[in-house]
Amino acid sequence: MKKTKHLAVFASGTGSNFDAIQQAIEEGALDSDITLVVSDVPTSAVIDKAKQKGLKTFVFNPQSYPNKRAFEIEIVEALQRADADYIILAGYMRLIGATLLHAYEGKIVNIHPSLLPSFKGLDAIGQAFDAGVKITGVTIHYVDEGMDTGRIIAQEAVKVEDTYGRDDLQRAIQAVEHRLYPTTIQTLLKQ
Numbered sequence: 001m002k003k004t005k006h007l008a009v010f011a012s013g014t015g016s017n018f019d020a021i022q023q024a025i026e027e028g029a030l031d032s033d034i035t036l037v038v039s040d041v042p043t044s045a046v047i048d049k050a051k052q053k054g055l056k057t058f059v060f061n062p063q064s065y066p067n068k069r070a071f072e073i074e075i076v077e078a079l080q081r082a083d084a085d086y087i088i089l090a091g092y093m094r095l096i097g098a099t100l101l102h103a104y105e106g107k108i109v110n111i112h113p114s115l116l117p118s119f120k121g122l123d124a125i126g127q128a129f130d131a132g133v134k135i136t137g138v139t140i141h142y143v144d145e146g147m148d149t150g151r152i153i154a155q156e157a158v159k160v161e162d163t164y165g166r167d168d169l170q171r172a173i174q175a176v177e178h179r180l181y182p183t184t185i186q187t188l189l190k191q
């Protein structure tokens with residue numbers, strides 16, 4: 001019988017995408033489990049949520065390490081102990097380095113709140129709002145060494161209604177993220 005694939009979710013903040021993935025697993029819509037939650041922000045809400053669910057966590061403070069390679073070596077060890085198959089970035093606000101990319105080649109996926117290649121980097125929602133675009137959206141892509149540059153797996157457009165403020169746009173985008181990320185991961189796992 002084929003082994004269930006284990007996900008490691010990386011997040012730095014609120015963890016609403018973590019919630020959506022976890023909920024899809026609990027509802028049986030996503031045929032997987034979360035074997036580890038990794039965060040570079042020890043005080044992040046996502047870590048509290050993961051602990052409440054009884055999930056394993058690996059939390060680190062990047063400033064306690066001499067460089068990215070040093071903390072990524074420890075992350076890889078934690079991922080291997082947890083038998084993680086895929087890395088799912090869900091608001092992990094840090095570029096993935098060579099150590100993780102080599103250890104999990106082709107197995108690292110990110111969600112970004114714009115239609116890439118538009119509005120890469122930080123605050124993509126604010127960037128799109130300030131630019132006055134009428135259509136933005138969500139992209140799910142493989143991670144490579146660039147910033148938001150890996151091969152695109154799925155995209156969905158979100159209309160910027162004339163009545164929207166920045167927060168309305170964020171709500172609309174995140175509603176799409178919470179639906180699209182679990183279904184896209186499920187499709188990936190079945191390939």
Ligand code: GAR
Pocket residue numbers: 011012013014015016017018090091092093111112113121122123124148174177
């Ligand atoms: C999400 O909107 C995600 O697309 C974005 O961070 C948010 C995390 O929210 N990621 C990026 O901007 C990556 N460049 P969450 O913590 O509530 O899931």
